[in-house]
Amino acid sequence: MRARPGAKPLADLVGKAMTPACRKRGFASVDILAAWPDIVGERYGERVQPDRIIWPRRTGEDGEMTADPATLVVHTDGATALMLSHETRQLIERINTFYGWAAIGRIKITQKPVEVRRKPKPRALRSLTGEEEARLESQLETVANDRLREALKKLGAQVIARSGDDKV
Missing domain, CATH: 3.30.300 (GMP Synthetase; Chain A, domain 3)
Structure with missing residues (x-):
């Protein structure tokens, strides 16, 4: 074959x-x-x-x-x-x-006129559920630096919202 x-x-x-x-x-x-x-x-x-x-x-x-x-x-x-x-x-x-x-x-x-290619707007991400929010907070509570914790929280929230599940 x-x-x-x-x-x-x-x-x-x-x-x-x-x-x-x-x-x-x-x-x-x-x-x-x-x-x-x-x-x-x-x-x-x-x-x-x-x-x-x-x-x-x-x-x-x-x-x-x-x-x-x-x-x-x-x-x-x-x-x-x-x-x-x-x-x-x-x-x-x-x-x-x-x-x-x-x-x-x-x-x-x-x-002569040029076609300007419009970049598509990123789609709005869904809000995290209370359970997802709590799980993310619990995973980040050991991070001592406040700025780093906030940055990781934003990143984690976007990853969870895009993936559609609560596994981080």
């Missing part, structure tokens, strides 16, 4: 499905899009989005393709575009570090 292959991570399947669409926009793979917030940092992660990469179509003297750097087109709002224009050198360095070679030589900034 043949063994079934194990479960595959969703990221692997999505990456394979997205790669053809990314290639139409000049991206070799979905990797730079997935890592974009890490590459550009917290300041620009949500306010600047990569649109496409324009690769030059030049041939060398012998007819072979040359490895000239490409132009990355990003879009952002007007205020962020001004700030970003002063930091393009650093951004190019970060992107090229990600690729491992001098893939990007220029960044073209276009001003």
Whole structure:
């Protein structure tokens, strides 16, 4: 009997499905899009989005393709575009570090609205029952430091509320 292959991570399947669409926009793979917030940092992660990469179509003297750097087109709002224009050198360095070679030589900034991804609000935790509260208090009564005891009490209450049982 043949063994079934194990479960595959969703990221692997999505990456394979997205790669053809990314290639139409000049991206070799979905990797730079997935890592974009890490590459550009917290300041620009949500306010600047990569649109496409324009690769030059030049041939060398012998007819072979040359490895000239490409132009990355990003879009952002007007205020962020001004700030970003002063930091393009650093951004190019970060992107090229990600690729491992001098893939990007220029960044073209276009001003248009950016979809801001809203982080989902954390759901409200339930209140502890009297029994859960008493059990947590009894487990923390040996902690001498008041601040530490209060911090552990808050942590314990959240763990109990999320887990749904009273075992700590």
